Amino acid sequence: MSDPNVLLPVQQNWSCHNCGGCCREHQINLSEDEKQRIEKQNWTVAQGVPGDRPLIVPLGAGWRLNHQDDGACVFLDSGGLCRIHTRFGEPAKPLACRLYPYAIHPAGNGLTVSLRFSCPSVVSSLGTRVTAQREQLQSLCREVVPADFRNAELPVLANRRSVSWDELRVLMAFLERGLADRSLPFQERLLQTLAWFQFLEQVDGEMLQENNLSEVMTILVEAARRACDAGGYGTLPPSRTGRMMFRQLIAQLLRHDTQRSVLEGWKHRLRMLTSGLRFTSGRGLVPPLDDPASVRTAFGESAAGPHQPVSFAAVEAFGRELPGETDELFERYFHVKLQGNHFFGRAFYDYSLLDGFRTLALMFPATLWTARLRALQAGRDRLLADDVRAALAILDHNLGYSPVLQLRSSRSRIRQLAVMQQIERLCFHYGGE
Numbered sequence: 001m002s003d004p005n006v007l008l009p010v011q012q013n014w015s016c017h018n019c020g021g022c023c024r025e026h027q028i029n030l031s032e033d034e035k036q037r038i039e040k041q042n043w044t045v046a047q048g049v050p051g052d053r054p055l056i057v058p059l060g061a062g063w064r065l066n067h068q069d070d071g072a073c074v075f076l077d078s079g080g081l082c083r084i085h086t087r088f089g090e091p092a093k094p095l096a097c098r099l100y101p102y103a104i105h106p107a108g109n110g111l112t113v114s115l116r117f118s119c120p121s122v123v124s125s126l127g128t129r130v131t132a133q134r135e136q137l138q139s140l141c142r143e144v145v146p147a148d149f150r151n152a153e154l155p156v157l158a159n160r161r162s163v164s165w166d167e168l169r170v171l172m173a174f175l176e177r178g179l180a181d182r183s184l185p186f187q188e189r190l191l192q193t194l195a196w197f198q199f200l201e202q203v204d205g206e207m208l209q210e211n212n213l214s215e216v217m218t219i220l221v222e223a224a225r226r227a228c229d230a231g232g233y234g235t236l237p238p239s240r241t242g243r244m245m246f247r248q249l250i251a252q253l254l255r256h257d258t259q260r261s262v263l264e265g266w267k268h269r270l271r272m273l274t275s276g277l278r279f280t281s282g283r284g285l286v287p288p289l290d291d292p293a294s295v296r297t298a299f300g301e302s303a304a305g306p307h308q309p310v311s312f313a314a315v316e317a318f319g320r321e322l323p324g325e326t327d328e329l330f331e332r333y334f335h336v337k338l339q340g341n342h343f344f345g346r347a348f349y350d351y352s353l354l355d356g357f358r359t360l361a362l363m364f365p366a367t368l369w370t371a372r373l374r375a376l377q378a379g380r381d382r383l384l385a386d387d388v389r390a391a392l393a394i395l396d397h398n399l400g401y402s403p404v405l406q407l408r409s410s411r412s413r414i415r416q417l418a419v420m421q422q423i424e425r426l427c428f429h430y431g432g433e
């Protein structure tokens, strides 16, 4: 069978810059073949790997790569390079290492590629254009994607109503156009697209017949534009409950669970519980949380230095001016996640399109809240572009991957925030002047 068509994000660059972050943050599971291949590579202490522990350890019924004392993969050298890659080349590495930061998802008869913004080179769009890496990505798709990917479940719009892949393409085309409209600040574009979805949810199933999604969307886009032009849409401040739920979401997104922290057992769990309670109350000081290694390496002292204590009140009182690069960053982020089908279905806790998009929309205020916190921790009263990039890298590490966000309570929080119309207010309140 010929290779399926693979859709790639056109606005994104990426090459690995060897910060070593992913080699410190991720657990690398191995297939039996990969285990045997690494064992045949005959690693010895003379080649730099640790001699006091096995390189591969059991994980459930399978295997994983072991870690050094500082949490780094046993094959990571002091220069941030992978020893397997250095000795045997990229194809000799486990598939999970070769895939990151890419994520491949079904899209009807074809496939689509997204990226994880937890990699600092992705968040800063450094390196080769993704569209120039088609051959390598097509080869990865052949390894990763099961032969029956065309049978993947259809996306669910909301309330268990599924849409065809063609309808999804129609919807995505509207969203992409709306979010790329540079005549408006990104915040306004986001508010308008949220309004479309709010109206779409209210459209009767009968009215939304096969093949007329485009007509319905055209009407909703115009209605949303008028609602936003008339003012008031999302411009009220978030309620106390809305803010509390928002901080709970941020606490979950800020969690930093690594192999090392998991081994700490109850101490780590207690720290996370205490931190969650502090975020829920929103009073006193924001609890200190470790940054992922990639963020410390890529964004330097503001992340790595000793943080100044910051109160929740100070984050709230922070000025609303945003760095000029903010719109470009979020436009690119949404482009990558939307065209990559990286916000619903199997790739995203089995969320519907509406709930997934609302969760993605909340990344906008959540990132800007976290960027404020980082600026204050570094003793600044203005945001730098790197505060926003670092915050997005931290939060996107968990989005779609942390099991905490899969909990029923996390899902129902998104629904409640939507019902109370708090998502628009949060996007407006934290999204600039």
Ligand code: SF4
Pocket: 015, 016, 017, 018, 019, 020, 021, 022, 023, 100, 101, 118, 119, 120, 121, 122, 294
């Ligand atoms: S986090 Fe990104 S830049 Fe850093 S080592 Fe991993 S892939 Fe390379």
